[in-house]
Every structure is written in C-alpha cells, then in structure tokens.
Amino acid sequence: MTGPAAAPPTFTPGPDAMAHLELILNGACPLPGFMTASETASVVKRGRLPDGTPWPVPVTLPVPDELVGAERVTLTDAEGAPLAELTVSERWWAGSLPWRVNGETSGHRLAGEVHLARPPVHGVYRSLRRAPAEVRGSREIGALAHRPMLAVLTDRPLHHRALHQIRTAIKEVGRGGPVEVLLLIDAPFDDEGAVPAVLAAEPLLPPRSRFAVLTLPRAETTDGIAPPEGRTELLAAHVAAAYGASHLLINRDPDQPPAVPVPGAPVRIVAPAAWAYDIRAGAWRLADRVTAGESRSELTPTEVEDLLGRGETLPAWFTSSRVSAELARRRPARVRRGLTLFFTGLSGSGKSTIARGVADAIRRSGRTVTLLDGDVVRRMLSSGLTFSRSDRDLNVRRIGYVAAEIGRHGGVAVCAPIAPYAATRAEVRAMAEDTGDFFLVHVATPLEVCEARDRKGLYAKARLGEIPEFTGISDPYEAPGDADLVIDTTTATEAESVATVVEALRAGGWLPRMAG
Template identity: 65%
Template sequence: MSDSRDRSGHEAAPVFAPDPVSLAHLELILSGAYPLAGFMTREATAGVVKHGRLPDGSPWPVPVTLPVPDELADADRLVLTDPEGAPLAELSVGQRWWSGSEGDADDAGAPGHRLAGEVRIVQPPVYGALRHLRLSPEQFRGQREFAGDGGAPVLAVVTGRPLHHRELHQIRAAADELSGEHRAEVLVIIDAPLESAGMAPVVLAAEPLLPAPARFVVVSLPGACSEDSTALSRQRRDLLRAHVARSYGATRLLVVDGPGSAAAEPAAEDAPIPIVRAPEWVYDTTEDLWRPAGEAAPEAAAALPGEAEVEEMLALGRGLPAWFTPARVAAELARIRPPRTERGLTVFFTGLSGSGKSTIARGVAEGIRRSGRTLTLLDGDVVRRMLSAGLTFSRADRDLNVRRIGYVAAEITRHGGVAVCAPIAPYDATRAEVRAMVEEVGDFFLVHVATPLEVCEARDRKGLYAKARAGEIPEFTGISDPYEEPRDAELVLDTADRSIGESVAQVLEALRAGGWLPAESA
C-alpha cells in the first residue's frame, strides 16, 4: 500500500493490494466472468447474503466486497494491484461502509471497512500460476469460433479435484446425453489457487481420456470450495459455478463432486444454465468394470478410497489402484505428492521461553540429518540476529519475525528440504499463516512444547522472567502477554518430567511413523 503523484503532478490514487479473496473477485470482474461492474455496496451485499439477489432482482450467489485498512477508508479512488505491485484496475469509490460483527453483518467476513464502486482495468494481469490457461471468457469464445465449434453444445465441469475413472465415466455419459446434431464439447474449468498450480496438473493429465473435443481453462473461485466461515452452501457454490461456466459459453453444468448424497440434494434455483448432478457410477468387482450404480449389485460395488486414504497411500509411496484412477492421473498425483521421505517438510516448534524447544529442536535436527535428509535449523534466537535484526519485541514485530521464519521455511520446503524452526510463536493467527504458507508447497508438522509456565520460570536460564516480573521487559510472553496454546499441534510435548533425549526421540518417532523419515533412521 502506497501513494505517489501522477505524471501531471497531481496527487495519485493510493495503491492497494487486495487480499486473496478480493483479488480473485477482481480478476473475475475484469475478465467478464462475473456480470458485475465492480465491488458491491452494503445494500447489494446484504441482499445477496440474505436473499441471493442483486438490487435489480437478478439472482447472484456470493457477496463481492473489498475490505480495506483504516487508512484507506476515506479514499475516493484506489489503484488495485497484484501481490507484486503491478496495477490491475482503478476503483472509483461510490460508497464506504463498515461490515460489523455477525449479528449485523453483511458479507460474513471479518469486521472492517469496505469500499464499493466500479472498477476500470489498467492492464491485464500477469501474476499467478498457469497464466496461459487463465483465458477470459471472450478469449475462450473467440478460440471456439475460430475452430468452428461455435454451434456445439458445451458441457462444463468445474473442479479442483482429480478426474478419476468414476468422474471420467460420468462426464462421458453426460456428454453423450447432451450431444445432438453436434457432438457436445467438454469444458473443464479448473478451480486453482492464484499463487500455485494446485491440482491443475492432475486434472490436465486426464485430457486424452475425455471425449473430444475437450478444452480447459483455469480460474480462481474465491472461497467457493473452502470450509472456512465464509464457505458457500452447496447450492450457492453450484450457482457461482454456473454463472462462471455460462460466461465461457457453457450450455449445461455437470456437478461431479464426489460420491455420496449429492445427487439427492435439490437443484439450485434460478441457475443461468441447467445444472445436473452426475448419476452415481460404481466399480463392479464381479465384472471388473465401471457401470451406473443401478446396474450393479450393491455388494459388488468396490469401496472408493476417500481423499484422506488417497493422500495416505501417496504419502507412504504406495501406488493407487488401477481400477480407481488412470495411470496418467496416478503418475501426475505421485509427481506432485511424492512420498513423504521425498517431500519438503517444516517441523515447527512452539512454546514458552525456557520450555526446552530450542534444545529439542537441535536434537531433532541432528536426527533428521543422520537420516540423510537435507536440513536447515531456524532457531528463534539465531534468526533474530541474522534475519530479523532491528525488530523490537512488540506484538507486530514478533509476528513479523515469525512470518519471516515461515517464509524462509516455506522456501526450504518448496525445494524438498527440511526446515526445523523453534520460535516462541505465541499467536494462533500467525502460526496459521505460517502453516498455510508451508502447506502450499509441502508438509507442516507443529510440535507444541507444552512445558508449564512455572517450570519455564524456574529454569529462567537467561534471567528473562525475572526482568519481566520486575517490569523491565514489556509484553513478555506468559507474563504480560498471552501465549495462545495451539489446538492443531501434530504432537504435544511436556518436558517437565521428561529428559531432552526422551523428547527428541518422541519427535523423531512421530516423524518416522508419519513417513517423513525412513524407518531405519535413528
């Protein structure tokens, strides 16, 4: 966020990089995938949240808002940029409003300032993974017209998940049903994060197995498939997909979201194109083939491995069953999700000062080195001197220190190494940010060294607790500032009645059991 003067010397509009959700909305607005001119007013947002309607009465499933920090709440114009600072659009502010707590809420996001108004494109986006596949609807429709496919019906599938045999059979059957005078074209809209390819390479691996002609585009649908507090209901998620699919010329949306009760749910109303849920297909073990569920005896249907089971098989280096997924898809899954012994990993220790986390981390680092893995130890005190020199111990600077550690750890993890980190990291939100950074590129293993405060204070090797009690150190974790105990730790250690060696052994055993270290390592 910054501002400057334009070429004529007048005060330029402030520059602001939206959060990932708002940035995804912005790209969809600018590309024409959304039938919107900009970010919504409070009234429009409330109408969408409560009734699924825009002010003109037309159906729309998701609030499209722009949260901004306090210092931008009074801006009349705003230049919106990508995370690298390249300008994308200019917002002409038509309304400033406040989204409050849940009781009075408007967009279900965090409380704060919102700006509403139309956006004007400044330059096409270049930031983000798979940019060559992030075609605008106009570009995509132009390609179809040039290829002579403009008159064919288009079956759209919007997914961020692999297309296994089950989904491929569902798509082929739906395409056959839609075909008439012209064979239906299949359009796979891959929902992928802006910052990474996600599962897109795995989805693309299925291209030769889809009915021709099949085409692919990549978009980022903000929160449409997430499970956070702003997650959409299934119906609203399908409506958003249908709106985006229609903008690309689709005439029907096929929903292939996993086995179970999806087909029994009522169809979304007011969809811009027909939405159909794929009938269930099963693998008939008596005939060794896939067929519609109604054509196979229930006892003959093979149990499909769930996402967690697939992840565990990949993590342990086991091949996926050939009846379950095509070899091309399995190979691409194995490439992007190699066995844990080959994956990048961050082992992140958190705990009070004096808990023993640094000493345990050094012992664990040595054990990981002996296993043959490339390792970097990012100890809190060392990082403070080398990476975060000049930072204070205010909450903001402590958070920044942990984020810097997380960034470096994520880069180590991205390239297949192991990062062992041992900061205090007292706040849940900051630890969650680090976990998210790392899990975009590898694995994250959180160890809570849960040594009680009284034990840590009794040790007080550096005399810090005594100074904090005397008021010489403000905002000291555990004394004058809180330590938020993690609820998502993969391992909890209490060193009060356990030796350092025992704690180190417990961590190494957990890493071996999880598949990150070979079983024979010590």
C-alpha cells in the same frame, strides 16, 4: 497553480476479493466493480441486485482502516503490479454478515467501479487463464457455437469415476449429437492446484476438449451458518454461462453431496450419474447395475494421501496411470517430501534444545535439514524488529516463509520460535502446506518450570517490568489446539524428548525406518 494530483494508494486484495476482481476484469462477473452496502444486503437476502439482476454471492472489497478515506485505490497483485483502479463510490462497514464473505464477517468495505490498468500476469498457468470472451470467440470462429457445450468445473483430479460421469453427461446433453467440452479448473492464484493432474487426463477426454483455469471465491460458513442452499452452485453456473456453456457438471469428491439442478441457474446443472467399481466384473458401472456387496466407491482424498505418503502407486481401478504419476510427482512419499517441523512453547520450555537434537537426527537419517532457531533468526533474518506484537508476528511469518521455500525443494525446516499466537501459527501452517507438509510440536512445559530455569534472566526482568509484552508474564501464550505432538520437558530428559519427536516423524513416514 496546483501541483500534480497525488497518486492513489495501492492495495493488494485478499484471496477472495482478488478472485472476484479477476472475474470482474475478465467479464465472467457481470458487475462493474465491488458492491455497495445495499447491493450486498440485497444479494445476501434475495440472491439478486436491487435492480433485480440475479447474482448469488456478495462481491465486496475488505480494506484496512487507513484506506477508508481514499477516493481512488490502485489494486495490485501480490508482487505489487497494478491490476486495476477503483473509483470509490461508497465506504461502508459490513457489520455481521450471515456467512463469511472474503474471509471475514465484518470490517470496512470500499465500493465502486474498477478499471483495468494492465492485463494480469500473476497466477500460475497464466496462459490457461482464458477470458470468457476468448473461449466464446474461438467457438464462433470454428462454427461450433450452435453445439451444446458442457462445462465441467473441477478443483480436483479426474479419476475414473469422474471420467465416466463426464461421458454420461455428454450423452445426456447431446442426445446423440456432438457436444463441446470445457474443463474449468478452479485453482489458487499462487499454486498449481489440481491443474497438472486434470491436464494429465486429457487423452481420456473427448477429442478437442478445451481447458480454462480460473479462481473462484470461497463462501465459508461462520458460526455454523452456511450460505443459502445452491448459492455456490449458482456462482459456478453464472461463470460457466459467461464462457458460453449450456450445461454444467461439478466434479466433487465421493464423500461430498453431488451438485444438482438449482432453480434460477443461467445454465442447466447436470446431476452426476452414480458410478461404482464392480469388483466381480473388474470394471466401473452405473451404481444401480452393481450387485450390493460387490461394489466399492472411489478412494477418498484421505486414502489417496495415505497411499501417496507411503510411496505406493495408486490402484489402476481407481485412476489412470497418467494421473497417478502426476499426483506422485506433486505429492511424493513423505520421506522425500518437504517438511516444516515447527516447535512452539514458552521461553525456557526446552524447544530450542530439542529442535537442535531432532535436526541432528534428521541429518543422520540422510535428509537435508535447516535449523531456524528463534534467537538465530532474530539476529540474521529479523534484525531491527522489536518485540511488539506486530513485529513478533512478522518474525514468525518470515520464519514460515523461509521454511516453506525449504519445503518447496524437498528439504526439512526445523523451526523453534515462541510463536505465541494461534492465528500467526495458522498462517505459517498454510504457507508450509502449500509447498510440503507441516508438523506442529507443542513443548508444553509449565510456566513455573520455565521461569525457574530462566537461564537468561528474562522472566526476572519481565516481572520487574523491564521487558514489556513478555510472553507468559505480560502477554498471553495461546496454547495450540492443533498440535501434532505435545511434550513436557519437566521430567523428561533431552534425549527422551528428542527420541519422542524422531519416532513420531518415523511413524508419519517423514524419516526412514531403522533397518532391522
């Protein structure tokens, strides 16, 4: 007799593959699972599957080496709950794709059908992550399926310009008749994104507008090669069609090129009307009706962030008070916003000493601060980890996770690990910026100065080979190119270095200005 079959290995897909998986499971993507090599090649080259079915972007599942031989794989959410089971039909190496797919351009892929294990529960605003069949069914029950439906895809708030564009599109689509409106809000799984700000604009939308939250995969460029023109718009059009839309309007920032009709789209992509604010009339008007020199365009995201960071109210000509209040809630003034202050540098560079001094200054300013020093974290949070590259990366990620949680609740986390690798620092930045702000300080004290100090005798041991993989001696330190502040403690005193960092935080708005 043979024993019971071994349980398949589990795997949590990356963000883009997870987005594809949910689109497959909810029916927005008309595929049974992840693509084979030939299917991917056909889609990349022609925008069609080998059988001629139109589909604009590859749907692939990147996996680590240890899963290449698996026959079945249980795909889970970030918390480990099973979502689906993949029956592997092909294992293939992606080679070099012409643009970044699922966050990378090469690596192992598994192809095959996926079967739902249980309905997903992960992701914020889960109650609004409505399946296409649910939306279509509710329209049919209400005898509304005969009406045209305008889907509005947005991953940003609906300011006055966007609301005017939606109203103009409704008139164009309906030609005087009633039109259903569906807001498709593209938001990350683990973050509320623009959802609250979009919902805040509901009173300004047509009555009974519907909302559905989804997560679309990102097709990024690599080496300057972008996806063929129109592919991202086509993906949005296919998803909108699955929800029963007849037309699609894509809301973009004013500094981005507008989405325009694309040949082969399953629904008509409506080109947004150009609107501008008429300064003299004090109203938004179609841009071609505003006299040159008397108009102004919508604020850019950078301008919005700057106003919010200073604690200022967004102007009424730009957005509604409800949307403004929601954005202010999510992005309070920097002096009240969570912050990860991250020091990186060689051992002996002075980063821990400076970090302690800066933490004291932040505390005196009245802000809540937590110091996550590298050595202390090693003892309290990462006890048992070695100094291998993988364990050092894990230590830094743990620091980043704790710092991000501190930032989520409005606190300041001051971190001072060596953090020698750029990729890991980028992960920490991403975690921190999901919940607050991130400020990177490179303590760029030269190696020879750090080694001369060597109060712990570590460099001497590394030179003798007693400490393997020691940063700066037998392992590299990747100097950051994205530091917000660079300081060198070779000649600067501790007090001078602390003052430099504190003044940078005050200038950025994270600390209150001194009275007088």
